[in-house]
Amino acid sequence: MPFDDKIELIAKLKPENPANIALQSFDPVYFETLDAGSQNRLMACLNSGIENPTSEMGCYACQPSDYDDFRPFFAKALAAYHKVSEDAQHKNNWSLERVEDLPEGGVLDLAAIGLPALSMRVRVGRNLAEFPLPGSMTRNDRVLLETRMMGAFGKLIADPDYGGAYHSLTPGSPNEIDAAAYQKLVDDHIMFKDMSNDTYLTAAGIASDWPYGRGCYVSADRGFIIWVGEEDHLRIMCMERGTILNRVFDRLKVALDVVAGIEGLEFAMSGDYGVVTSCPTNLGTGMRASVHIQLPNLTSDGTDKRAKQIAKPLGLSVRGAGGEHTPIGADGTVDISPSARFCITEAEIIAALYKGISLLKKEEDSIA
Ligand code: ADP
Numbered sequence: 001m002p003f004d005d006k007i008e009l010i011a012k013l014k015p016e017n018p019a020n021i022a023l024q025s026f027d028p029v030y031f032e033t034l035d036a037g038s039q040n041r042l043m044a045c046l047n048s049g050i051e052n053p054t055s056e057m058g059c060y061a062c063q064p065s066d067y068d069d070f071r072p073f074f075a076k077a078l079a080a081y082h083k084v085s086e087d088a089q090h091k092n093n094w095s096l097e098r099v100e101d102l103p104e105g106g107v108l109d110l111a112a113i114g115l116p117a118l119s120m121r122v123r124v125g126r127n128l129a130e131f132p133l134p135g136s137m138t139r140n141d142r143v144l145l146e147t148r149m150m151g152a153f154g155k156l157i158a159d160p161d162y163g164g165a166y167h168s169l170t171p172g173s174p175n176e177i178d179a180a181a182y183q184k185l186v187d188d189h190i191m192f193k194d195m196s197n198d199t200y201l202t203a204a205g206i207a208s209d210w211p212y213g214r215g216c217y218v219s220a221d222r223g224f225i226i227w228v229g230e231e232d233h234l235r236i237m238c239m240e241r242g243t244i245l246n247r248v249f250d251r252l253k254v255a256l257d258v259v260a261g262i263e264g265l266e267f268a269m270s271g272d273y274g275v276v277t278s279c280p281t282n283l284g285t286g287m288r289a290s291v292h293i294q295l296p297n298l299t300s301d302g303t304d305k306r307a308k309q310i311a312k313p314l315g316l317s318v319r320g321a322g323g324e325h326t327p328i329g330a331d332g333t334v335d336i337s338p339s340a341r342f343c344i345t346e347a348e349i350i351a352a353l354y355k356g357i358s359l360l361k362k363e364e365d366s367i368a
């Protein structure tokens with residue numbers, strides 16, 4: 001569709017979809033100032049939100065420099081989603097030292113707020129600076145990236161703290177796993193779901209060439225995982241059942257430094273926006289810190305509606321037991337995580353999870 005038609009379509013969709021931040025942030029006057037190549041790039045970023053008008057964010061970056069190259073658009077979209085100023089600058093910091101109102105010694109122990117051992121997980125998105133972002137990769141790019149990472153995993157396999165194996169979905173890969181093994185990893189919350197079923201990622205080009213270039217590295221203790229080729233080039237995460245949130249947070253930081261130190265791997269970064277991610281909702285830290293917790297009272301109607309109403313003002317997002325766009329667990333299990341990712345430090349995110357869970361538990365108990 002030539003851009004005049006797209007601009008017209010955006011103008012039509014904009015008043016009908018006030019919650020679609022990309023549509024609301026698009027300025028045709030700014031768009032007209034761009035040369036043809038740049039117009040092509042920016043329109044590619046909006047395609048998901050045009051094809052899915054009920055999107056909330058409605059756009060994904062397709063090149064590592066998009067946020068900086070199309071600042072007039074992204075500054076508006078970021079300000080609207082993250083509730084920050086248009087000239088906001090992100091700072092990364094994993095140290096809990098300067099975070100206020102923490103428990104003694106900065107130990108974020110769920111048991112101290114009356115909770116049992118829960119499944120805890122912290123993940124960060126990272127993209128290699130030398131490749132296009134997933135929305136603009138060719139199949140060859142995707143397989144090349146996976147091959148690069150399979151070489152890098154050799155260093156992790158040799159490390160007793162992270163040793164494990166890489167499982168590939170790429171047909172013909174020496175590490176290829178079959179459908180049953182893949183589904184078992186998904187059911188165990190280790191591997192990501194089939195991206196070709198995600199309408200947003202499909203329209204963004206991020207799910208293209210599925211399943212080529214996709215897979216996951218899993219440590220022997222299944223507590224350290226790296227996804228390859230999902231919404232970002234890499235999703236690096238630590239996960240374990242327990243009560244001390246610091247354990248997964250600290251282990252992830254050490255693991256991330258090991259991966260970042262692997263020869264030839266350079267992560268895409270922006271001077272103003274921190275870690276570059278496909279989705280603007282993840283920009284800055286790329287971090288989502290979550291626990292799976294049973295909320296039988298807040299989910300007594302079998303849905304996450306009430307839980308979302310209570311969690312939102314606490315700065316918390318509610319997802320289903322299977323992650324984004326999935327239903328709650330039969331036992332009322334939901335996935336709780338701080339909504340903020342940008343203009344907040346990594347340390348503040350894990351602290352926000354601890355404080356948010358404490359407040360959410362009080363609400364759950366008050367209904368009982
Ligand atoms: P992401 O967190 O990477 O944005 P999703 O929300 O889709 O992606 O979650 C991906 C997978 O991770 C899903 O299987 C989800 O159930 C699992 N998951 C997320 N948080 C936890 C957790 N705290 N404990 C166990 N599994 C989790």
Ligand code: DAR
Nearest residue numbers: 055056057058059200279281
């Ligand atoms: N449905 C898309 C998703 C945005 C946030 N989730 C991500 N990035 N997985 C939207 O624009 O609403």
